[in-house]
Amino acid sequence: MYGGRTSAVKKAMPVHPMVETAYRVAMDCGEIDEMVKEQGWLEMDAANAALEHCEDKELRETLREQFEKLDSPAMRWQLLKRRFDSKYRAAMKKAKQVVPEPVLGVDKHFLRWFVLWHAYPRLDVNVSTGLNHLLKSPFCIHPKTGNVAVPLDVSKIREFDVTACPRVDVLINELSKNLTEEDMKENRKILGYKHTSLAPYVENFERFVEAALS
Known part of the structure; x- marks a missing residue:
């Protein structure tokens, strides 16, 4: 077909x-x-x-x-x-x-x-040929909306609210508020996401990767 x-x-x-x-x-x-x-x-x-x-x-x-x-x-x-x-x-x-x-x-x-x-799930031609398409990789940022493409937990899919997705400007504000001066001095930025609304989605992705490798 x-x-x-x-x-x-x-x-x-x-x-x-x-x-x-x-x-x-x-x-x-x-x-x-x-x-x-x-x-x-x-x-x-x-x-x-x-x-x-x-x-x-x-x-x-x-x-x-x-x-x-x-x-x-x-x-x-x-x-x-x-x-x-x-x-x-x-x-x-x-x-x-x-x-x-x-x-x-x-x-x-x-x-x-x-x-x-x-x-049956299908991908259109733009997904296959467009290198900047959001489905190419998790955590891409939409250039117009600033929304972050996030991995979902399918067991909680009915709870997902697309309007509540992390947005890059919101994440920047969250990082600014939640990271202390001590964090900045000790270069803890690599775990900065744990203090933002992006955290549960990163955890979703980590669980997926762990399952794929096990």
Whole structure:
């Protein structure tokens, strides 16, 4: 799969294990159902655009008609899982629910394409080619805002507030206030960050490095 927000290419080939793993992780992460609703991936206009990548015209029109009869993106999402997701279909069968006929041919991978297209992390060309891009290294400083690019603790990602990120002018003030004359004389500047709002982010990075090396 490749392309911009309005285009992509889907080829009829066996699913690579890495693709299947990525799809399964996304489906089982506990967040995907809410993301479909929050991000509007199956609002009617977005759903119609997604269906254009369904190559079987008859299946495409069937899904379109079914989507139009459903009142919400959540219901359309349930429909897609009933038709395409093997794990969800197995659970339905175990619960003795009516399971729709499986989709065959190239479009049997339609839901994989849909999920990975929306939920799989991608880097755009500017990230890859721009040497000054903030994602190149932690602790880069944005030239316009003065914000510092900081490593995050993914276990506390919901607590992260981008507006509270360290800013270079604030860090300078914090250093000026917190470093004593004795610190300056004894050349303790190397640990100056410990007295600033940057400290928890440096600790995040140190933990990451230690884990990578262990």
